[in-house]
Amino acid sequence: MEQRKLYKTLENAFKNFPNFENDKQLLSYVLKEVISHENIEITGGRIWDLNENKSAYVMVEQHGEIEKIRKGYTLKLDFYPIFYEVGRNRSILAQETDKYLSELGIHLYSATGIGERYKVKDKNGNDQNLYQYILAFNSNEMNINLLNTMNIISTSVSSMLKTRGIEKKARAIEKDLVKAREIQKSILPEHEYSFGNYEIFGISIPDRIVGGDFFDYLTFGSEKDKLGIAIGDAASKGFSAAAQALYVSGALKMGTENELKMTAVMKKINNLVHKVFPYERFLTLFYMEIYNDTKGLCLYVNAGHNPPIHLNYSTNNMETLEATGPVLGPAPEQDYNTDSFYFDKNDILVLYTDGIVEATNSKFEFFGEDRLKEDILNNKNFTSKEIAENIIEAVQKFSARAKYSDDKTVVVVKRVQ
Numbered sequence: 001m002e003q004r005k006l007y008k009t010l011e012n013a014f015k016n017f018p019n020f021e022n023d024k025q026l027l028s029y030v031l032k033e034v035i036s037h038e039n040i041e042i043t044g045g046r047i048w049d050l051n052e053n054k055s056a057y058v059m060v061e062q063h064g065e066i067e068k069i070r071k072g073y074t075l076k077l078d079f080y081p082i083f084y085e086v087g088r089n090r091s092i093l094a095q096e097t098d099k100y101l102s103e104l105g106i107h108l109y110s111a112t113g114i115g116e117r118y119k120v121k122d123k124n125g126n127d128q129n130l131y132q133y134i135l136a137f138n139s140n141e142m143n144i145n146l147l148n149t150m151n152i153i154s155t156s157v158s159s160m161l162k163t164r165g166i167e168k169k170a171r172a173i174e175k176d177l178v179k180a181r182e183i184q185k186s187i188l189p190e191h192e193y194s195f196g197n198y199e200i201f202g203i204s205i206p207d208r209i210v211g212g213d214f215f216d217y218l219t220f221g222s223e224k225d226k227l228g229i230a231i232g233d234a235a236s237k238g239f240s241a242a243a244q245a246l247y248v249s250g251a252l253k254m255g256t257e258n259e260l261k262m263t264a265v266m267k268k269i270n271n272l273v274h275k276v277f278p279y280e281r282f283l284t285l286f287y288m289e290i291y292n293d294t295k296g297l298c299l300y301v302n303a304g305h306n307p308p309i310h311l312n313y314s315t316n317n318m319e320t321l322e323a324t325g326p327v328l329g330p331a332p333e334q335d336y337n338t339d340s341f342y343f344d345k346n347d348i349l350v351l352y353t354d355g356i357v358e359a360t361n362s363k364f365e366f367f368g369e370d371r372l373k374e375d376i377l378n379n380k381n382f383t384s385k386e387i388a389e390n391i392i393e394a395v396q397k398f399s400a401r402a403k404y405s406d407d408k409t410v411v412v413v414k415r416v417q
Contacts, residue, residue: 023115023161024049027133028061030157034137035064040149044138048075048111050130054120057083057134066138067104077130078123086113087129090274090331091150093142111136112150115161117278151330158279159236192385193217195227196292198343201385202231202411203392205355211407212241212283213353214249218256225292228256231411232285233305233353235327241407244283247276248328252287262287262301266325266336270303273329282327286351296343296415301336303328306352309369311376313346318373343415348387350376351413355406356391359399367398384412 020026024047031045044064048057056076059069075098077083085092091112096102101109113131122128135153139146193200195217202215212234220226230252234241251272255265266287273283286308288300302308304327307320325336343349352372359367375394379387391410399405 023133024060026161027114027135027157028063030153030160031061031063031135034153041141041146042137042139042149046136048134048136050118050132050134054118054130064138067106069101069104073100081122083111083130083134084122084128086111086134087117087131088332090154091147093147108142109136110139110142110146110150112154114154114157115279147331148326152282155235155282155330159240162240162279163236189215189217191388193227195290196225197296197345197415197417198227198290198413199384199416200229200411200413201383201388202409203388204409205392205407206242207355207405207407212236212245213355213407213409214245215351215409215411216249216252218253220256220259223259226289227291228252228287228289229351229411229413230285230287231305231308231351231353231409232283233407233409234283244273244277248273248283248285252285262289262299262338263336266301266303266328267334270326270328270334270336271332274332277329282329284327286321288349290343290413296347297340298343298349299338299340301325301338303336306354306357308349308351309373309376310341311348311350311380312344313348313380314344316377316380318376320369343413345415345417346380347415348376348380348384349413350387350391351411352391353407353409355408356395356410358406359395359408360402360404361398362401364402367395371398384414387414388412 020029027047031047034040034042035044044066046062046066046069047060049060051058056074059071059073062069080098082092082094093108093110096106096109111134114135115132117129117131120128120130137150191201191203200217204213204215206213215231218228218230232245232248234244248269251269252265255268284305285303286300286305288298290298300321302321302323303325304323307322310319310321321339324339326334357367357369357372372391375391376387379390382390388410392408395408
């Protein structure tokens, strides 16, 4: 399943979870939900808990189609150092080395880290990281797709655990959140921007006091004929999402100021997000560069973001700029590719976040990509400012009576000469 769709599937499955007394009860619920969900190819799993002195993991619960391990079975880190690899990479596929587990017929297994991550020393005195919990899964296919699935499960569930603690303190930091909103607004660029043959207009409306959406226009010190445009969306909510968004926006600025290649910048940002926000959900980012030239070249990298829509003015043909790499954060050392297209005169590119296409009406119908494309086509003779404002207005009217809402951001780029 595509990563963003998997995240939405998990979000829908977990959004109504009961109030649990402790984390282990919540993890048990999550495990059962994942196993029973028809669109997630996981047939069974176990919960392992890091003991108090952080020397071993204890098996505390198991569900689904699995070889049953006796409850309380312990794997000591000195004899099972593969768990340190989970601490480094979040999710792994590995050959079983424990004699007891091998005798049960377990030869290949998968595991992903959940919750807090602690820094510890191994028996050789080297620094290592360990997650509080490990979920081990059974699946009919042990491959890269399962790893991606586990990464999304890990980031989603870890965020749920952290959110439970944050929500208890939310009222006490309301004044800080208001200040954070002022900071966030001050960092967002002016809506309107002109560059060479292009006019650009962006709008961002947070759902809460602060939001996880952002956009930016980036200039290059020595290269006056190039402009970078970015749009991002942190999948979590509120202050945590805003912190991620602000961090990535700053990292992107630093990368472009140092004139690094797009793919190198994206790879560095992914590693930074993975290191600095290990317990948060993922973040998506679309970054493009346009030039003050006659050909209308546009280069871009799409890290799992909603595919922007390019309208060819003369033919009314629309193409979407699909992902060229994975979402940011769940796993380190990911690779990203660039792609390109050309702007003809009056062509339009619309960048947007989830809150646009996933806005719902009172019947729980999505605004959707088709409505967005129709709006773009109907507004193609307007300025970039008018197009952006009309899209936001259409979405706001469509979702006026909806119970659920999200941050909404749209950036319109139009070549006018």
